[in-house]
Amino acid sequence: MSRNEAEALGPEAIRALRGEQSRAAFARQLGVTPLTVYRWELPQAAAQARRPRGRVMEALRQLSEGGQPALHSLPRPSSSLFRQDVSREERARLSPCLTLLQRADWRTAEDTLLGLLTSGALRTPAARALAAGGLAYVYRWGFEDARRAFTVLLPHLDEAEAGSLPDAAAAHVHAMAANLFASPDGRIFDAGKVNVHVARAEALLGPHVFSSGEVRCHLRVAELAAAFYLGTPELIIRQYGRLEEALMGVADPTLRLLASDGVAHETAFRGEASLATRRFRETAQAAARVGYAFLEARNLGFLAQRRLDEACEPDEALGLVRRAREVAWSGQLPRGLSFVFAARAEADALMRLGRFAEAEAVLDQAEAVTEELRWTPHHLVGQRARLLYLTGRYADIRELAARISRYDGPVQQPLTRAYGCFAEALADWAEGHVQRAAEGYASAHARALEVGGWPYLRRDSLIGEVGTRAAAFQLPEARAALRRARSMLEQFPSAWHTALLHRQEGLLLVREGRWREAREKLEASLATFSLAGDQPEAALTRRTLALTARALGEAGTETSLAQSEEELRRYGVTPPLDFNADLPPAQEAPAPEATPRLGAESLVVPFERLAVRGMGAPLIQRELVAVLEGLFPGRAPRLEELDSQGRATPLLGEADVLANEWVEFGDGCGRRLRVGVAGPLPADGRALLSALARLAGFALEVAVLRGFAHAEPPLREPESAPEVPGFIAASPAMRKLKTELAGLSGSRATVIVTGESGSGKEVVARALHQLSARAERPYVAFNCAAVPRELFEGQLFGHRRGAYTGAATDHPGVIRTAHGGTLFLDEIGELPLEVQPKLLRFLENGEIFPLGETRPAHVDVRVIAATHRDLGQLVREGRFREDLYYRLQVVPVHVPPLRERREDIIALARHFVNQLSPEGREPPQLGPDALAALVAHSWPGNVRELRNVIERSLAFGSLPAVLGADRLRIIG
Numbered sequence: 001m002s003r004n005e006a007e008a009l010g011p012e013a014i015r016a017l018r019g020e021q022s023r024a025a026f027a028r029q030l031g032v033t034p035l036t037v038y039r040w041e042l043p044q045a046a047a048q049a050r051r052p053r054g055r056v057m058e059a060l061r062q063l064s065e066g067g068q069p070a071l072h073s074l075p076r077p078s079s080s081l082f083r084q085d086v087s088r089e090e091r092a093r094l095s096p097c098l099t100l101l102q103r104a105d106w107r108t109a110e111d112t113l114l115g116l117l118t119s120g121a122l123r124t125p126a127a128r129a130l131a132a133g134g135l136a137y138v139y140r141w142g143f144e145d146a147r148r149a150f151t152v153l154l155p156h157l158d159e160a161e162a163g164s165l166p167d168a169a170a171a172h173v174h175a176m177a178a179n180l181f182a183s184p185d186g187r188i189f190d191a192g193k194v195n196v197h198v199a200r201a202e203a204l205l206g207p208h209v210f211s212s213g214e215v216r217c218h219l220r221v222a223e224l225a226a227a228f229y230l231g232t233p234e235l236i237i238r239q240y241g242r243l244e245e246a247l248m249g250v251a252d253p254t255l256r257l258l259a260s261d262g263v264a265h266e267t268a269f270r271g272e273a274s275l276a277t278r279r280f281r282e283t284a285q286a287a288a289r290v291g292y293a294f295l296e297a298r299n300l301g302f303l304a305q306r307r308l309d310e311a312c313e314p315d316e317a318l319g320l321v322r323r324a325r326e327v328a329w330s331g332q333l334p335r336g337l338s339f340v341f342a343a344r345a346e347a348d349a350l351m352r353l354g355r356f357a358e359a360e361a362v363l364d365q366a367e368a369v370t371e372e373l374r375w376t377p378h379h380l381v382g383q384r385a386r387l388l389y390l391t392g393r394y395a396d397i398r399e400l401a402a403r404i405s406r407y408d409g410p411v412q413q414p415l416t417r418a419y420g421c422f423a424e425a426l427a428d429w430a431e432g433h434v435q436r437a438a439e440g441y442a443s444a445h446a447r448a449l450e451v452g453g454w455p456y457l458r459r460d461s462l463i464g465e466v467g468t469r470a471a472a473f474q475l476p477e478a479r480a481a482l483r484r485a486r487s488m489l490e491q492f493p494s495a496w497h498t499a500l501l502h503r504q505e506g507l508l509l510v511r512e513g514r515w516r517e518a519r520e521k522l523e524a525s526l527a528t529f530s531l532a533g534d535q536p537e538a539a540l541t542r543r544t545l546a547l548t549a550r551a552l553g554e555a556g557t558e559t560s561l562a563q564s565e566e567e568l569r570r571y572g573v574t575p576p577l578d579f580n581a582d583l584p585p586a587q588e589a590p591a592p593e594a595t596p597r598l599g600a601e602s603l604v605v606p607f608e609r610l611a612v613r614g615m616g617a618p619l620i621q622r623e624l625v626a627v628l629e630g631l632f633p634g635r636a637p638r639l640e641e642l643d644s645q646g647r648a649t650p651l652l653g654e655a656d657v658l659a660n661e662w663v664e665f666g667d668g669c670g671r672r673l674r675v676g677v678a679g680p681l682p683a684d685g686r687a688l689l690s691a692l693a694r695l696a697g698f699a700l701e702v703a704v705l706r707g708f709a710h711a712e713p714p715l716r717e718p719e720s721a722p723e724v725p726g727f728i729a730a731s732p733a734m735r736k737l738k739t740e741l742a743g744l745s746g747s748r749a750t751v752i753v754t755g756e757s758g759s760g761k762e763v764v765a766r767a768l769h770q771l772s773a774r775a776e777r778p779y780v781a782f783n784c785a786a787v788p789r790e791l792f793e794g795q796l797f798g799h800r801r802g803a804y805t806g807a808a809t810d811h812p813g814v815i816r817t818a819h820g821g822t823l824f825l826d827e828i829g830e831l832p833l834e835v836q837p838k839l840l841r842f843l844e845n846g847e848i849f850p851l852g853e854t855r856p857a858h859v860d861v862r863v864i865a866a867t868h869r870d871l872g873q874l875v876r877e878g879r880f881r882e883d884l885y886y887r888l889q890v891v892p893v894h895v896p897p898l899r900e901r902r903e904d905i906i907a908l909a910r911h912f913v914n915q916l917s918p919e920g921r922e923p924p925q926l927g928p929d930a931l932a933a934l935v936a937h938s939w940p941g942n943v944r945e946l947r948n949v950i951e952r953s954l955a956f957g958s959l960p961a962v963l964g965a966d967r968l969r970i971i972g
């Protein structure tokens with residue numbers, strides 16, 4: 001290379017070549033570190049200044065000639081990069097710290113790292129950042145203290161953002177930051193920032209970054225935690241399996257433990273309850289072996305809750321929580337959200353033993369922690385409300401409800417309000433306002449669904465709704481709630497909740513006049529509560545049972561009633577209102593006509609047939625019907641699937657014979673089925689039908705567990721996505737999209753809608769608004785491509801009169817106009833570069849600076865952006881800011897092109913024909929040839945093109961009765 005060329009690439013030339021790119025981006029392009037670029041740009045005389053040499057110089061020269069650097073000819077980044085950035089001495093000092101972290105020896109690691117950072121022994125920025133990252137790791141994962149961790153990491157995060165750290169160190173810092181922003185602490189938690197830092201770290205990761213497998217695993221841990229704390233099931237589902245996959249490349253034992261904790265939660269969320277229990281147990285045990293107190297305690301708390309759901313003895317759960325307290329929370333570690341979860345299990349266990357005062361003290365402690373963390377109080381509402389209910393403090397439940405509904409903290413606000421609604425319903429129920437209580441439970445359920453599906457609140461609300469609807473004599477509604485509650489319990493099983501549901505069902509059966517079946521349910525409830533060691537609830541069920549027996553005119557009921565009430569008094573439980581007290585005494589239907597008795601031996605062969613392993617679901621269903629045909633000849637057995645409203649879809653059997661003896665059952669994955677025969681059946685015939693249906697239910701569940709049937713547990717009932725007027729979604733892809741939109745309706749998360757031009761992005765945005773809790777507030781659409789650059793900022797953020805030439809009046813700006821509602825930013829890719837940081841700021845903290853105003857304005861707006869362009873490409877071209885890009889990607893929604901969802905074509909065409917036909921005239925039918933032509937076309941202009949075709953066909957000539965293919969004139 002000539003001397004001239006070398007001189008041409010002095011600091012100035014390099015800065016010019018870099019242009020608007022960050023040092024990190026420029027360095028990545030050349031395969032060097034940002035520090036190297038920084039040194040190239042120093043004045044030649046500076047001590048640290050360097051000049052590019054060799055193949056890097058060659059690449060720079062290609063760049064300066066307008067070409068792309070031939071990256072393959074550059075030295076591949078290698079682990080030596082780390083050697084360059086951190087001196088040999090520093091490495092020797094840092095490496096033992098890594099070992100300490102891997103051994104979960106937090107105290108020594110803290111001492112050593114603090115010593116290194118304060119002694120001045122680490123001089124390079126990379127070494128200091130790595131040490132600080134390690135210390136933050138100690139605080140976050142060793143001591144569950146995200147705030148302290150943050151303070152340590154923050155200065156280095158700034159360096160990483162500024163591009164002044166080498167890639168490897170910056171990747172580590174971003175990964176740690178992602179984990180901190182995913183911490184359950186109301187002052188810190190920010191899912192958008194998690195996204196940003198995950199993306200930054202990922203962009204920097206490469207084979208040259210030491211322990212990149214570990215960093216990736218950390219990123220997955222952060223993403224999963226953020227999804228959980230944000231509480232959006234769609235986001236959680238998106239993470240399924242990713243953490244486990246990332247774990248495969250990890251050797252670090254501490255990190256493996258941390259990740260297995262996340263995997264256990266994911267398993268629980270998927271409804272694989274027993275596997276989740278096993279994972280919590282294994283993680284707790286493994287953490288105990290290495291002396292990792294925080295993780296042991298945390299998993300013991302979850303294990304205790306799982307065991308309570310599985311109906312273990314409360315003493316066992318208390319033992320688990322006691323151990324958790326011993327290892328972590330008797331002064332050793334600060335109390336974070338893990339403490340709250342453990343305390344919740346503890347309070348639950350204590351209440352089962354009737355130790356209400358102790359339970360209350362535990363709940364008080366836990367509540368103090370949530371307040372300190374500025375975290376949502378909803379985790380404790382269920383336990384607190386139940387405690388108040390059992391001890392007869394109904395006014396306090398109302399007070400609790402009001403307090404929860406007022407919660408205005410930063411996390412899961414709508415969900416917390418839904419819990420408030422739940423507590424209010426309980427207060428109504430306790431005071432006998434059954435109708436209002438039923439509505440309250442229904443509304444808590446609906447809100448939980450709206451804000452992302454929350455299964456546990458839905459389960460509890462549905463159980464409450466069964467009893468209250470029954471008490472209010474709304475029997476079909478009670479049945480519908482029962483069906484949905486059972487389906488929820490199959491996906492999120494809990495023996496204790498099943499016992500509660502049985503009791504509610506008992507109440508419903510009484511109201512339906514089916515007293516004997518009610519007794520059976522109540523006995524089942526009693527047995528399960530006793531199994532779960534819940535003495536007060538068992539006593540309550542015993543009392544209900546005694547009341548039922550009394551109504552049936554049985555002898556000795558007064559004694560058992562008195563005994564159960566005495567037992568309740570001993571525990572300090574106030575007996576609730578007896579909702580059946582005003583019913584007339586039971587009058588059971590006469591015994592059906594005598595038919596031959598069915599003995600136990602008649603069960604053997606049917607059981608054998610149904611219990612054959614290896615059958616898939618369709619075979620089991622057929623076998624069930626065949627078995628019933630054999631057992632009940634001439635009674636035309638049928639099998640049907642039910643939706644939550646009780647609407648039946650026939651699956652098997654003769655549809656034209658009336659079946660009137662039905663038994664409902666579940667397939668263990670949320671589907672409700674029913675099997676019926678023409679009745680009436682004798683009592684033992686009905687018992688046999690029930691037994692076979694149950695067995696078939698188990699067989700179906702086993703088939704699913706063994707992988708003989710495909711079962712994606714439905715996360716919400718299929719009818720949960722309500723209709724949106726004018727939004728056509730006939731294809732499976734669009735129906736799924738609509739369900740997703742309904743799931744997102746309660747969150748404020750920014751949504752980005754992508755899809756080809758004319759595919760319906762704006763329609764999707766509008767539907768999302770209409771489905772959301774903001775539906776009654778403004779929806780404002782703003783097309784970024786339609787506004788001249790110079791007016792852009794004023795139009796978006798508002799301006800005062802005279803703020804710039806031409807601003808003749810005050811303008812509130814579209815953001816303020818949308819306050820409380822939704823802002824749709826169409827063609828976001830056209831957003832001028834200079835406006836992008838301002839929009840980013842608004843997305844991050846809801847603050848805008850209108851032109852000409854001195855103070856920022858706070859606005860509550862949910863932003864939906866849309867683009868038909870490849871934003872990633874715009875980022876690479878430097879036309880769209882990377883940070884804004886990641887900020888927008890919190891919830892991406894893709895609208896497929898029309899050619900990929902042909903099932904929508906006819907539905908859309910009919911919709912447009914109806915919409916565009918002149919008013920007062922009968923819209924024409926689409927002829928068969930027209931339908932065929934519509935379906936055959938490839939629709940490059942998507943739905944817009946389809947709309948235009950229909951519009952054109954209606955515009956010319958008189959309106960025919962049938963629109964034929966000739967009138968459509970599809971072009972192309």
Ligand SMILES: Nc1ncnc2c1ncn2[C@@H]1O[C@H](COP(=O)(O)OP(=O)(O)OP(=O)(O)O)[C@@H](O)[C@H]1O
Pocket residue numbers: 726727728729755756757758759760761762763764826866867868908911943944947
């Ligand atoms: N699912 C749908 N149901 C009813 N109408 C639809 C649907 N999808 C699209 N349309 C109609 O098709 C036309 C184009 O839709 P829209 O403007 O939402 O597309 P877009 O993807 O935002 O287009 P662009 O990228 O050009 O802005 C509109 O008239 C809209 O009403």
